Amino acid sequence: MAGAIQNREAFLNNIANNLGRDRLTTPVNRPTWKHNPQDEVLKGASQDDLVQVLTDHCEKIHTTVINTTKSNLGSTLNGAVQNYGGGPVVTWKDDRFAEWGLKELFTNEWAKQEIDYHEWDFNSASTNINYAEKANIGITISEYTLAESATVVMLSSKDHGRTVNFLPKTYIALVPKSSIVPRMTQAAKKLRERHLNGKSLPACINFISGPSNSADIELQLVVGVHGPFKATYIIIDDL
Amino acid sequence: MPMKIGNERFGERVEKGINNSFMRGAVAGAQDNIGARRLNAIEELGNWEEWRSHGEEIRQHVLEHLDYYLEQLSDNVAKRGGNVFFAETAEEANEYIKEVVQSKNAQKVVKSKSMVTEEINLNASLEEVGCQVIETDLGEYILQVDDHDPPSHIVAPALHKNKEQVRDVFTKKLGYKKSADPTELAWHAREMLRQDYLTADVGITGCNFAVAETGSFALVTNEGNADLVTSLPKTQITVMGMERLVPTFEELEVLVSMLTRSAVGQKLPSYVTVLTGPREELDVDGPEDFHLVIVDNGRSKILGTEFQSVLQCIRCAACVNACPVYRHVGGHSYGSIYSGPIGAVLSPLLGGYEDYKELPYASTLCGACSEVCPVKIPLHELLHKHRQVIVEKEGKAPVSEKLLMKAFGLGAASPTLYKWGSKIAPTAMNPFTSEDKITKGPGPLKAWTEVRDFPAPNKERFRDWFKNREKGGGTSWPEPSKTEKHF
Numbered sequence: 209m210a211g212a213i214q215n216r217e218a219f220l221n222n223i224a225n226n227l228g229r230d231r232l233t234t235p236v237n238r239p240t241w242k243h244n245p246q247d248e249v250l251k252g253a254s255q256d257d258l259v260q261v262l263t264d265h266c267e268k269i270h271t272t273v274i275n276t277t278k279s280n281l282g283s284t285l286n287g288a289v290q291n292y293g294g295g296p297v298v299t300w301k302d303d304r305f306a307e308w309g310l311k312e313l314f315t316n317e318w319a320k321q322e323i324d325y326h327e328w329d330f331n332s333a334s335t336n337i338n339y340a341e342k343a344n345i346g347i348t349i350s351e352y353t354l355a356e357s358a359t360v361v362m363l364s365s366k367d368h369g370r371t372v373n374f375l376p377k378t379y380i381a382l383v384p385k386s387s388i389v390p391r392m393t394q395a396a397k398k399l400r401e402r403h404l405n406g407k408s409l410p411a412c413i414n415f416i417s418g419p420s421n422s423a424d425i426e427l428q429l430v431v432g433v434h435g436p437f438k439a440t441y442i443i444i445d446d447l
Numbered sequence: 448m449p450m451k452i453g454n455e456r457f458g459e460r461v462e463k464g465i466n467n468s469f470m471r472g473a474v475a476g477a478q479d480n481i482g483a484r485r486l487n488a489i490e491e492l493g494n495w496e497e498w499r500s501h502g503e504e505i506r507q508h509v510l511e512h513l514d515y516y517l518e519q520l521s522d523n524v525a526k527r528g529g530n531v532f533f534a535e536t537a538e539e540a541n542e543y544i545k546e547v548v549q550s551k552n553a554q555k556v557v558k559s560k561s562m563v564t565e566e567i568n569l570n571a572s573l574e575e576v577g578c579q580v581i582e583t584d585l586g587e588y589i590l591q592v593d594d595h596d597p598p599s600h601i602v603a604p605a606l607h608k609n610k611e612q613v614r615d616v617f618t619k620k621l622g623y624k625k626s627a628d629p630t631e632l633a634w635h636a637r638e639m640l641r642q643d644y645l646t647a648d649v650g651i652t653g654c655n656f657a658v659a660e661t662g663s664f665a666l667v668t669n670e671g672n673a674d675l676v677t678s679l680p681k682t683q684i685t686v687m688g689m690e691r692l693v694p695t696f697e698e699l700e701v702l703v704s705m706l707t708r709s710a711v712g713q714k715l716p717s718y719v720t721v722l723t724g725p726r727e728e729l730d731v732d733g734p735e736d737f738h739l740v741i742v743d744n745g746r747s748k749i750l751g752t753e754f755q756s757v758l759q760c761i762r763c764a765a766c767v768n769a770c771p772v773y774r775h776v777g778g779h780s781y782g783s784i785y786s787g788p789i790g791a792v793l794s795p796l797l798g799g800y801e802d803y804k805e806l807p808y809a810s811t812l813c814g815a816c817s818e819v820c821p822v823k824i825p826l827h828e829l830l831h832k833h834r835q836v837i838v839e840k841e842g843k844a845p846v847s848e849k850l851l852m853k854a855f856g857l858g859a860a861s862p863t864l865y866k867w868g869s870k871i872a873p874t875a876m877n878p879f880t881s882e883d884k885i886t887k888g889p890g891p892l893k894a895w896t897e898v899r900d901f902p903a904p905n906k907e908r909f910r911d912w913f914k915n916r917e918k919g920g921g922t923s924w925p926e927p928s929k930t931e932k933h934f
Contacts, residue, residue, distance in 0.1 A: 211530040211737075213521050214543075219533035219743065220514040223689075226750040232515040238694050239508060243501035245494040246701055265714070333731045337679070341645065357714035366729035371678045374671055392715065396700035403661050403696075408527075411727050412677075413663075415719035420671035424586035424603065425610050425629035427477055433585060433633055434640065435671030435717070 250356060250390035258355035258388045259443060265358035269418035270431055272440040281444055282313045285380070288440050289345055292378045295323035298340045299347040301330075301367035308382075308444070330366040337371055346376035346436070352395040353388045353441075357417050360441065361395055364412035373414055379436040381416070384446045449568040450784050450798055452597040457782065457805040464777040470599070470607040474777050477606055481768045484712025485819070492708065502705050503823040505698045506759035509690070510750065516659040516692055517741065523662025527724025529737040537567035537744050544569060544651075544684055545576055547738055551682050553578060553648035557640075559666065559673035560584035561653025562601065562762060563688045563742055565784045566797070569651070580651075581643050583672040588636055589613055592620045599778030600786065601764040602710050607777060640672070650680040650734065654687035656702055656761075657739075660695040663723040664739070667703060669716045677722060683734035685722075689741050690758040702761055705821040709763035745797040753832055757792050759822040764789070766816035766826055772809050781806060788816035788826045795833055800841050807833035 224231045250261065259275070266273045276284035289297060295318065305311060318325050326339045340346065348368070350360035360381040364370045373379065389395060392415070403409055420435030431437060453460070464470065489495040509516055521531040534540035548556065556578055558564065570580045582591045586605040590596045593616040598604030605613070610627040617623035617632060621639065625631040652673055657664040664685060666673040677683055693699050699721075707713045726733030749758055767773055767787030778786035783794035783803065791810055795803040807830045810816075816826040 209528055211525040211528050213525050213531045213533075215533040215535070215539075216518070216521060216531070219535060219689075219741075220518060222535070222743075222747050223514045223517070223750060226747045227511070227513070228751050232512060236512045236515045239504075241501060241504055243497050243504065245497035245501060246704070248494065249492070269717075328731070330729050330731050336731050337645075341641075354715070359715050359719075364727075364730065364733065366727065366731070369730075369732050370674070371732045374674045374678065392700045392704060393697075396696040400660070400696040409661055409663065409723045411527075411723055411725065411730060411733050413721040413723075414674065415715060415721070417715050417717050420669065420717050422585045422633055422670045424584070424589065424605055425608075425613055425632055426473065427480060427603070427606075428610075428629040430630045430633040433637055433670040433672070434583065434644075434675055 246391070246393040249393070253355070253390060255385060255388060255447060258390060259385065261355040262353065262358050262388060262441075262443075265356070266418070266441065269358055270421075270439070271358060271418040272438075273443065274440065275443045275445070277445050278308060281308050281382075281442070282310055282317075284442055285310065285347075285382075286313055286317065288380055288442060289318075289323065292345050292380075292438065292440070294321070294344065295325060296339065296343045297323060297345045297347060298326045298336075298343040298372055298376060299328065300349065300369065300372055301328045302349055304349060304382075328367055328369045328372065336369055337375070340369065340371050340375040343376035345378050345380060346372040346374075347380045347382065348372050350381050350383045350387050350441075352398060353383050354391050354395060354415070355388055356391040358441070359392070359415050359417040362412075362414040362416060363410040364414075365410055368410075370412045370414065373416060374420075374435045377436060378438040378440075379419065380440045380442060383441050383443045385443055386446050388443075449571075450566045450794065451802055452779060452782050452784065455782070457780075460780045460782055461776050464780040465775065467607070467777065469609050470777045471775070473606055473609065474600075475774055477600070477603060478768045478774055481711055485709060485765060485768070486712075488708040488712040488714065498701075498705060499821055499823050501701055502761075502821050503759065505693060505701065506761075506822045507756075509692060509694065510755060510758055513690065513750070516694060517689065519659040520657050520662060520692055521739075521741070523660070524724065524737075524739050525662075527662050529662065529724045529739055531739045531741065533741050533743075535743045537742070540567050540686065540740050540742050540744070541569055541572040543740060544686070544738075545572060547682065547684060548573060548578055548649055549576060551648055551736075553682070555643065555647045556580045556649045556651055557643050557647040557676050557680065558582050558587075558651045559653070559668065559676045560587050560604070561651070561686060562784060563653055563744075564651065564686050565598070566688075567686075567742060567744060569686070581640070581647070583640050583644070583670075583676055584668070585633055585636055585670060585672075588640065589616065592616055597779060598784055601762055601767060601784075601789070607779070644675040644679045647676075647680045649682045649684060650676040651684045651686065652676055654685050654691055654739075655706065656699050657687055657692040658694075658696060658699050658721075659692055661723055663696075663699075663721050665699055665703060666718075666720045666722070667706060667716055668718050668720075669713075671718050674718055674720055677720065677734065678732045681734060682736045682738075683725070684738045684740060686740045686742060689743050689746055691761075706761050706763050709761075709765040709819070709821040749796050754792070754796055754829055756824050757789070757796065757826075757829060759824050760789055760793070761822060762789075763821060765819040765821060769815040769819045771811060771813065771815070776809070781809065788830065789824075792824075792826055792829045792833065800837060804837055804841070807831075807837065 352361040419439045420433045421431045422433040532543045589605045599607040614627040654664045655667045725737035773787045781790045791806040810830045814827045
């Protein structure tokens with residue numbers, strides 16, 4: 209249902225008036241910008257170059273990077289989970305987990321290891337958040353990955369709870385190598401195309417670069433403020 | 448708190464600042480630290496002047512077509528089920544927000560850092576109707592717990608406090624029992640605030656940039672507090688200054704990249720969150736009800752004037768971190784939540800010359816602010832324009848100021864002219880000078896020289912002098928690579 213808009217006409221008329229003209233009634237086209245420096249950053253870098261840029265920057269943002277293949281993903285992820293101290297683990301609901309052969313790990317293998325596991329389920333709303341709040345690890349999948357800033361991009365949906373990225377103590381992002389782009393420029397273009405093609409934007413898009421942090425006290429860095437204390441990216445060679 | 452901080456006279460505020468040695472050390476350290484980080488970040492990026500020109504052209508285009516883009520934004524927010532309220536004044540914004548909060552019977556509100564909500568004094572207005580309002584940004588939280596101590600920096604609000612002071616505040620107000628270690632302090636705040644996110648009825652945020660084409664808006668933080676504020680409460684209210692928008696995602700990306708580099712030298716902060724409308728039908732988290740409040744509060748009066756370019760501002764505070772005057776007097780001296788050069792330009796425009804007529808003189812017109820501005824606002828020229836308005840139209844400046852204008856002001860419209868101006872200034876300043884200090888300054892300098900000697904302009908020009916004097920002493924401060932900040 210469309211929302212309400214209040215007080216708009218007088219407000220916008222006043223703006224036009226102060227700008228010394230009438231209200232703009234026909235669509236304004238974006239000008240052809242004279243400057244486009246963003247397109248030059250990491251231009252022509254290969255996918256392997258981008259992995260290197262991403263890996264280098266992860267060190268600066270206190271984030272662990274692990275490279276793996278599709279066939280080794282299960283054991284790599286299991287190792288990363290153990291490294292963070294095991295469960296409780298919460299993940300999105302996503303078909304790619306099964307495609308990557310992770311279902312066995314999530315259910316049987318973790319049950320054997322006594323790692324408690326919850327898959328996001330939109331049918332039981334509050335259970336998810338209560339679980340995520342107590343979880344040790346949240347696991348999600350990056351849609352676009354920005355090499356320059358070592359940023360994973362998360363798109364919300366009924367199966368992709370946004371709080372999986374924030375509430376657990378630690379955080380593991382699965383990063384398909386094919387998702388890596390030079391910088392935010394390319395992700396912004398893809399998101400815009402998606403919108404222009406009539407596919408609605410998710411209600412929440414998270415650009416996440418490492419664990420949460422603050423320097424509000426004497427500018428000294430504290431890692432782990434309101435979000436996770438630690439972050440790991442697992443890059444999956446899917447090319 | 449409102450835009451105006453306290454009722455002390457300018458001279459009293461400056462005196463307090465000058466005599467607060469921890470604050471001055473902290474400010475100097477922060478300026479050096481963040482300044483170095485910023486420089487590294489823009490050098491690594493390369494083509495910075497190109498970026499600045501792009502930032503400028505985007506912001507100028509938006510301001511020239513502001514009515515169109517705000518119409519597009521509000522249509523698209525409404526299409527996604529969000530409500531939009533256009534507020535001409537602070538009172539209208541506060542009334543609307545109060546109505547929403549009361550209609551939800553809300554007892555508890557969690558907030559992420561927002562300058563515009565400070566500007567309109569939203570917290571006080573919600574507290575009046577019995578609502579508990581909790582700031583979740585660590586710096587803002589510290590200030591709030593300390594009986595609403597005012598912020599002293601746009602990006603690092605609690606910069607003026609040391610860790611022992613923070614510990615004492617937490618001990619007294621929160622029953623904190625641990626050390627003054629920033630990590631222990633921050634983790635205590637985490638524990639306290641986690642419960643608040645989970646039990647709050649309403650989340651309130653500011654807006655770094657809205658995107659007209661999609662009806663989205665972006666929040667930029669390092670702590671992740673804005674994400675919990677916008678994920679957990681059932682109702683979300685976002686308040687934006689009316690000029691804070693871009694046409695599409697493509698411009699959003701550019702300005703976010705410039706904001707974080709300019710503010711703290713980060714490529715991107717830990718969290719950039721782009722939200723579009725309330726949660727989708729089957730989503731489990733995110734607000735069910737979303738309200739966007741677009742605030743004018745004096746901004747439209749700036750459009751179409753010689754000060755229009757100040758609305759290009761993206762609130763990065765690079766100018767604050769570059770300003771030699773801010774370094775000496777600290778944020779509270781400005782008497783406004785907007786401090787530093789941007790505050791000295793913006794506060795008189797939004798709050799009037801009566802309260803802020805001294806601020807345009809809280810500048811050496813050295814031009815460092817304009818040089819670092821990512822969207823090329825000619826800040827020192829605007830400060831100079833303010834002085835002209837104050838003298839010529841408002842008649843508020845004493846006669847002796849003319850002397851100063853001649854020596855500093857008129858010749859100070861650009862760094863080159865300033866160099867020229869400060870070369871001739873020794874003659875004009877002679878009657879007030881003892882050795883190399885001005886001890887009894889005329890006009891606007893009077894407020895400063897009442898509490899400290901102002902460096903006399905001499906052959907050694909201000910910025911050289913400033914560099915030299917810094918060599919005398921240093922504050923120990925963490926290496927740039929070890930700190931992060933947020934917005």
